Amino acid sequence: MNTPAPHRQGIYLLPNLLTTAALAAGFYAITATVAGHHSVAAGAILIAFILDGLDGRVARLTGTESAFGAHYDSLADMVSFGVAPALMALLWALAAHGRIGTALAFLFVAAVALRLARFNSQSGVADKRWFQGLPSPAGAGMVASLVWLMQAHGLDAQRTPVVLVLLPVIAALMVSKLRYTSFKGFDPAGRVPFLGVLAIVLGLAVAFTTPALVTFLLFAGYTISGPALTLRQRARLRAGRQRG
Secondary structure, X not given: OXXXXXXXXXXXXXXXXXXXXXXXXXXXXXXXXXXXXXXHHHHHHHHXXXXXXXXXXXXXXXXXXXXXXXXXXXXXXXXXXXXXXHHHHHHHHHHHHHHHHHHHHHHHHHHHHHHHHHXXXXXXXXXOOEEEOOOHHHHXXXXXXXXXXXXXXXXXXXXXXXXXXXXXXXXXXXHOOOEEEOXXXXXOOOOOOHHHHHHHHHXXXXXXXXXXXXXXXXXXXXXXXXXXXXXXHHHXXXXXXXXX
């Protein structure tokens, strides 16, 4: 009796190629960090951020979303947005603080792992318009943009306590329940007001002259948006109760 041949399940090429490219950028960031090229490492993490945003969007637009792609994306994120930025922060600024610096770097890695595990477990039930907690790519982008900014201005990270404060704050925001917009409802082909177009043009002009500062401000603005949104909602609730 002939037994049926086992079914071979393939994978979708394009989105997974983008995920692989993001993983490669994260790995390159690690090698650049070990070699002492921290600005290059920061740039590689930012490239991984862009590629990570593209793979999911391409999968949705082409109807090639899959469980394999989701799990592969999370594993790539763990390298590019967990290990790479934590190692970069450790060797760039935190190593001078001994065990405390090492502990803070590990705290960041653990927070990314927890954030990704929670995202995967809630992928089928969560509101697609919002993220719960700061997304790990944004947290990594915050660290990378700070490195880029300080390197561009010749600031000594080991003498500046900002990294000691920033890393645990980002870790806490990633595992928090604060809501962050996912931008998945944004339609780039939709109508934009004239003032919006003007603001985009001016923003691009400023970004061209001071890219490190603009990149840092964009990530900082998004990072702050979660707590700001929560405070705004609580203020509205208090106002509603007082009127009631």
